[in-house]
Amino acid sequence: MDGLMDIGLLVYTLCAITSLACAVLLLRAYRRARQRLLLWSGLCFCGLALNNVLLVVDTRFAPASDLSMVRTLPALVGVSLLLYGFIWDADA
Amino acid sequence: MRDTTGLMLAVAGALAMGYALAALFFTRFWRRTRVALFGWFALAFALLAAQRLALILFEVPPDAFPWSHVVRLAAFLLILTGIALQNRAPRGSR
Numbered sequence: 001m002d003g004l005m006d007i008g009l010l011v012y013t014l015c016a017i018t019s020l021a022c023a024v025l026l027l028r029a030y031r032r033a034r035q036r037l038l039l040w041s042g043l044c045f046c047g048l049a050l051n052n053v054l055l056v057v058d059t060r061f062a063p064a065s066d067l068s069m070v071r072t073l074p075a076l077v078g079v080s081l082l083l084y085g086f087i088w089d090a091d092a
Numbered sequence: 093m094r095d096t097t098g099l100m101l102a103v104a105g106a107l108a109m110g111y112a113l114a115a116l117f118f119t120r121f122w123r124r125t126r127v128a129l130f131g132w133f134a135l136a137f138a139l140l141a142a143q144r145l146a147l148i149l150f151e152v153p154p155d156a157f158p159w160s161h162v163v164r165l166a167a168f169l170l171i172l173t174g175i176a177l178q179n180r181a182p183r184g185s186r
Contacts, residue, residue, distance in 0.1 A: 008158045018168035025175050079110035086117040
């Protein structure tokens with residue numbers, strides 16, 4: 001049980017690190033190329049990264065409380081920003 | 093306190109739909125431009141949509157192996173792979 005808990009925490013942490021890396025790389029690419037879709041994708045991944053960081057916090061530091069609603073909202077805002085970019089501002 | 097299960101399901105459903113729409117938009121951009129990065133994004137967002145749908149449809153016991161989050165991790169790794177390949181490609185082939 002503890003082993004599975006550790007593996008779960010490891011997977012959640014890796015999700016947080018990789019999504020944060022995606023956000024940083026996409027926003028850096030936007031600064032270089034000024035392609036608007038990169039900006040919207042980068043902002044979307046900021047939301048996804050926050051979602052994953054909150055999942056780690058929820059699991060590791062506050063296992064008794066349920067933050068599922070709080071941690072889902074940044075992901076929803078992130079993907080909404082991306083869809084806004086697709087519909088109103090995409091230049092691909 | 094009010095039961096928020098219904099609201100949670102609505103938010104999760106909206107998120108799954110958002111990911112699926114993003115996958116479709118990226119597929120369209122990839123077909124139009126043939127830029128490989130858009131293809132990687134399309135695959136990754138399709139995985140994220142499937143993962144979110146699985147979380148809605150199947151109840152996962154708290155002590156189970158977190159397969160759905162392994163799928164999520166795979167989606168992020170696909171994006172990182174796409175970005176790395178894009179950065180390595182010569183300018184003309186992007």
